[in-house]
Amino acid sequence: MTISDKEKILACVDQSHFAEYVTDYAAWAARRIQAPLELLHVIDTHQTPPSGEDHSGAIGFDAQEQLLTKLTSEDEARTRAAREAGRLFLNKLRERAGDAGAPQVDTRQRYGQLVETLHEQEDGVRLMVLGRRGESAESTLRDLGRNVERVVRAVNKPILTVTEGFREPERIMFAFDGSAVTRRGVEMIAGSALFRDLPILLLMSGKVSSDGSKKLDWAQKTLTDAGYTVSKRLQPGDAEVVIAKAVVDDSIDLLIMGAFSHSPLRTLLFGSKTADLLRSSGIPTLLLG
Secondary structure: OOOOOOOEEEEEEOOOOHHHHHHHHHHHHHHHHOOOEEEEEEEOHHHOOOOOOOOOOOOOHHHHHHHHHHHHHHHHHHHHHHHHHHHHHHHHHHHHHHHOOOOOEEEEEEEOOHHHHHHHOOOOEEEEEEEOOOOOHHHHOOOOOOOHHHHHHHOOOOEEEEOOOOOOOOOEEEEOOOOHHHHHHHHHHHOOOOOOOOOEEEEEEEOOOOOHHHHHHHHHHHHHHOOOOEEEEEEEEOHHHHHHHHHHHOOOOEEEEEOOOOOHHHHHOOOOOOHHHHHHHOOOEEEEO
16 A cells, blocks of 8 residues: 555544544644645535525415525525635634644635545545544434445545544554455555554454464564564454453554454444444544555
């Protein structure tokens, strides 16, 4: 997995307080790898609030034309207001990222759907940062924003999903299963400064294959040769339970795992009962695609 020096970190933010945590983690990553950071705010025009007036009922042609003109004007006014609110919101986040040490911060505002927009923006991005919750989840109290799983499925880039509250990661755990995606992840981390000087625990769990130990040794050697301090642990058993327990027992600050739809580890984020342990620990997760 080759990374260009010009590739940026793309942080997806909406107008919720979760945007501050996304910005904090994105700025942390940008500072560590000295990459440009872009803060992206996607305005979903389908969610523009209506005026609240009742326009039902039979009306004449002239009245219809006048109503259409009025509604168009109201829609344009709401669009301008949303654009201006977004601009002010992004300016504050840009200052926040700069104060946190991000070397270069740009902002962008787009109209459309988040998933489609991110798919279009993949080129030139080395890492995406996304909140597990967002504006739509503030009222429902869901742990995952409605778009997170769709983004993970649609985007073929590493995605750092962050939780509420920022804490600079000090202890990293890699849920390594020996698959092609996690092997590429090991090589990507070995060639990056993102986790440099941070201890990494390689944990292999689940139904371990006959060559699982050999794959784990390869992962440890690859990272050690790259200058990392690495410990390894092969612990057969239910992967969800083993990983979630290790997050708590080893005081892990950030989890790395594969994100392919067929991976059983997906349920740690999407639908697992044992995900309650991850939610309570509140750690960000780097999903490898």
